[in-house]
Amino acid sequence: MDEGTIHRRDFLKTTTGLLTGMVVAGSPLGLIAPGRAWAVDLTAFTSSEAATLMAAARTIAPHDKLDDAAYALVVQAVDSDATKDGNTRKILREGLSRLGAEFIKATETDRVAALKKVESSEFFQTVRRKTLQVLYASPIAYAYFGYEGEAFSKGGYVLRGFNDLRWLPEVPLEDSGPVPM
Amino acid sequence: MAKIDFKDDSAIVIIGSGAGGGTLAHELTRRGIKVVLLEAGKRQSLEAFSQVPGEAFGQLTWLDTRTPFGQLTWLDTRTQSGNWGVARDFPSLPVWHCKTVGGTTVHWTASAPRLQPWELRAKSTYGKLAGASLIDWPISYDELEKFYVIAERRMGVTRRNDMPGLPASNNFKVMHAGAKKLGYKQVHTGHMAINSRSYDGRGFCIQQGFCVQGCKMGAKWSTLYTEIPDAQATGNLDLRIESTATKIEHGTDGRVNAVVYRDERGQEQRQKARLVCVAGNAIETARLLLLSESSKYPQGLANSSGQVGRNYCHQITGFVWGIFDKPVYSWRGATLAGVVEDEVVNDPRRGFVGGYRIELLALDLPTLPLVGLPYGWGRDFASIMESYRNLAGMFINGEDLPRSDNRITLNSNVKDAYGLPVANVHVDEHSNDQAMRKHAQGQMSRMYDAIGAKRVVLGPTPPATHNLCTARMSADPRDGVTNPWGQTHDIKNLFISDGSVLTTPGAANPTLTIVALALRQAEYISQQIKAGNI
Numbered sequence: 001m002d003e004g005t006i007h008r009r010d011f012l013k014t015t016t017g018l019l020t021g022m023v024v025a026g027s028p029l030g031l032i033a034p035g036r037a038w039a040v041d042l043t044a045f046t047s048s049e050a051a052t053l054m055a056a057a058r059t060i061a062p063h064d065k066l067d068d069a070a071y072a073l074v075v076q077a078v079d080s081d082a083t084k085d086g087n088t089r090k091i092l093r094e095g096l097s098r099l100g101a102e103f104i105k106a107t108e109t110d111r112v113a114a115l116k117k118v119e120s121s122e123f124f125q126t127v128r129r130k131t132l133q134v135l136y137a138s139p140i141a142y143a144y145f146g147y148e149g150e151a152f153s154k155g156g157y158v159l160r161g162f163n164d165l166r167w168l169p170e171v172p173l174e175d176s177g178p179v180p181m
Numbered sequence: 182m183a184k185i186d187f188k189d190d191s192a193i194v195i196i197g198s199g200a201g202g203g204t205l206a207h208e209l210t211r212r213g214i215k216v217v218l219l220e221a222g223k224r225q226s227l228e229a230f231s232q233v234p235g236e237a238f239g240q241l242t243w244l245d246t247r248t249p250f251g252q253l254t255w256l257d258t259r260t261q262s263g264n265w266g267v268a269r270d271f272p273s274l275p276v277w278h279c280k281t282v283g284g285t286t287v288h289w290t291a292s293a294p295r296l297q298p299w300e301l302r303a304k305s306t307y308g309k310l311a312g313a314s315l316i317d318w319p320i321s322y323d324e325l326e327k328f329y330v331i332a333e334r335r336m337g338v339t340r341r342n343d344m345p346g347l348p349a350s351n352n353f354k355v356m357h358a359g360a361k362k363l364g365y366k367q368v369h370t371g372h373m374a375i376n377s378r379s380y381d382g383r384g385f386c387i388q389q390g391f392c393v394q395g396c397k398m399g400a401k402w403s404t405l406y407t408e409i410p411d412a413q414a415t416g417n418l419d420l421r422i423e424s425t426a427t428k429i430e431h432g433t434d435g436r437v438n439a440v441v442y443r444d445e446r447g448q449e450q451r452q453k454a455r456l457v458c459v460a461g462n463a464i465e466t467a468r469l470l471l472l473s474e475s476s477k478y479p480q481g482l483a484n485s486s487g488q489v490g491r492n493y494c495h496q497i498t499g500f501v502w503g504i505f506d507k508p509v510y511s512w513r514g515a516t517l518a519g520v521v522e523d524e525v526v527n528d529p530r531r532g533f534v535g536g537y538r539i540e541l542l543a544l545d546l547p548t549l550p551l552v553g554l555p556y557g558w559g560r561d562f563a564s565i566m567e568s569y570r571n572l573a574g575m576f577i578n579g580e581d582l583p584r585s586d587n588r589i590t591l592n593s594n595v596k597d598a599y600g601l602p603v604a605n606v607h608v609d610e611h612s613n614d615q616a617m618r619k620h621a622q623g624q625m626s627r628m629y630d631a632i633g634a635k636r637v638v639l640g641p642t643p644p645a646t647h648n649l650c651t652a653r654m655s656a657d658p659r660d661g662v663t664n665p666w667g668q669t670h671d672i673k674n675l676f677i678s679d680g681s682v683l684t685t686p687g688a689a690n691p692t693l694t695i696v697a698l699a700l701r702q703a704e705y706i707s708q709q710i711k712a713g714n715i
Binding site: 059060061062063112115128131132133136137141142145146147148149150151152155156157158160161162163164165167168169170171174175176177178179180181 | 232339340345346347348349350351353354355357358368369370377378385386387388389390391397398507508509510512513514545546547549550551558559560562563566567569570632
């Protein structure tokens with residue numbers, strides 16, 4: 001890890017913890033930023049709470065080859081919500097505390113069982129909702145899932161494969177229409 | 182653009198600038214009638230529409246978690262109740278429509294089919310059904326058809342007149358192949374208000390796949406950049422944005438004479454009016470009529486029948502996803518450009534009355550898990566997401582039955598920014614609705630299975646986008662709120678000009694019908710003014 005990058009950071013007085021990692025070479029993001037260190041300043045959670053939260057997000061939406069950096073964004077967003085609202089912070093910290101320190105090291109089966117037990121709680125539903133909202137909206141996820149995103153600046157898909165499927169019969173013209181370019 | 186004085190009582194005030202209000206504003210102003218158009222939202226533009234929900238690549242400071250729809254969506258608080266799936270899955274967002282100049286025509290997917298003649302005779306066709314408040318439309322299909330023809334030309338609807346169909350996308354190729362295996366005959370890229378070639382000064386569809394986020398090409402018809410600028414060009418339109426109507430006032434004669442609204446600074450304003458047209462989408466239209474109660478009209482305006490807000494219909498929806506072992510890239514291309522119309526028939530042998538369309542659908546990556554998939558998490562949920570490249574999508578758009586108690590009411594326990602009660606949306610689905618959805622999702626599953634889907638996933642019912650019938654047209658004033666021109670039965674100079682007036686929803690996506698009825702209403706208002714009747 002590039003420790004120097006982190007040490008040089010100006011920490012806010014309110015910083016409660018830090019979550020760090022490195023983009024893995026060979027991951028979809030790694031093609032763009034291999035070896036790049038990342039760090040998330042925390043303002044509501046401790047480093048250990050953030051690590052538990054990250055493990056919870058990975059259990060809720062387990063994509064084994066998706067970089068930790070994508071899940072760190074979830075942690076960052078939840079931390080931000082918890083910073084803004086005292087009640088949310090209380091619910092989340094209590095929930096994380098209930099999962100306990102052993103949650104991170106537990107097998108996936110055990111992590112699923114632990115989350116199942118609290119599935120109806122506001123804690124779990126908040127974490128689940130935020131995971132789904134944030135995880136799939138990042139450029140890291142776009143690259144991983146193959147989603148091409150913004151299209152206007154590239155001229156849409158009219159010349160970039162909107163009709164490139166070849167494993168089914170072509171649609172007769174009377175049921176469709178001419179490609180305009 | 183005209184500047185109309187607050188005290189000028191010769192103007193018509195239209196509330197809402199979407200399909201109904203925007204079209205009506207153009208039609209009245211081009212006939213030389215002065216119009217004040219109140220729009221609660223801001224004005225966006227092709228340049229402002231966003232296709233980028235996150236921030237720049239490579240950073241770790243993406244705090245922006247808003248959906249791509251934040252800039253357009255009506256996000257004011259609503260409450261809801263009832264047994265429909267939306268109450269469980271989307272408790273804070275019962276309906277999804279727009280608060281922006283152009284209204285929901287900014288985010289609509291531009292499917293523009295016509296209602297069928299028999300759908301206008303719902304009660305006669307379906308018979309008496311327990312738990313439903315069906316009536317027939319007070320106008321004939323032949324009468325409506327005249328205005329469909331004008332609307333289709335105006336909007337540049339594909340596969341009508343000389344506008345070619347849209348080309349087949351990957352997602353549609355999957356739909357088409359599956360539909361043909363099942364023997365469906367009417368399978369095509371739809372009647373879409375999306376330019377397949379340049380038309381009306383607007384460019385053609387370049388298959389961006391961002392219809393819902395606002396078409397940056399302007400290829401999709403929206404009043405934002407068609408009817409409203411045309412109305413402004415007449416010099417007779419005073420468009421006031423960020424202006425939220427809070428009450429319609431009346432005089433001692435019972436006729437409406439002013440609209441009270443909050444302007445962009447939150448200041449209360451009062452615009453005098455000779456005539457008021459309400460087009461705020463069926464939720465807000467009903468709410469405004471109810472909010473406008475007075476000692477003369479204690480149940481709210483135009484509500485002597487007690488029908489305002491009742492018979493709320495939203496059309497039956499539900500996603501079906503097919504996962505294949507080869508790529509589909511369903512997000513590439515016009516979102517809804519594909520339809521199977523064979524099920525738009527009334528065949529009670531299927532176990533329900535009324536018909537449904539099977540329509541093409543894709544969701545962008547961030548939206549799929551939030552709106553498109555059933556509740557879930559863990560490995561099974563993640564495995565569906567892992568298949569995103571290979572996912573094909575469709576959904577149902579079917580006729581739901583009106584029910585008297587499916588209604589918009591004022592929730593006095595929850596107030597908006599101005600201290601006014603918010604709308605509560607109550608929906609208990611009729612067993613007919615549930616039988617139709619089950620049949621449709623079964624047929625769609627068979628379509629995907631027939632061409633080798635590895636897995637079929639049935640999605641939830643999303644927040645309602647087709648909000649209808651809450652001030653319905655009726656021949657008998659006891660059954661509805663307006664006459665066949667959207668003129669309220671109770672107050673001659675108060676009109677309803679949006680989807681609220683549909684007598685029954687039918688199985689056609691409603692915008693074309695709303696536009697056709699607005700064109701017809703404009704003609705009627707103009708004639709009535711000339712004749713000195715209003």
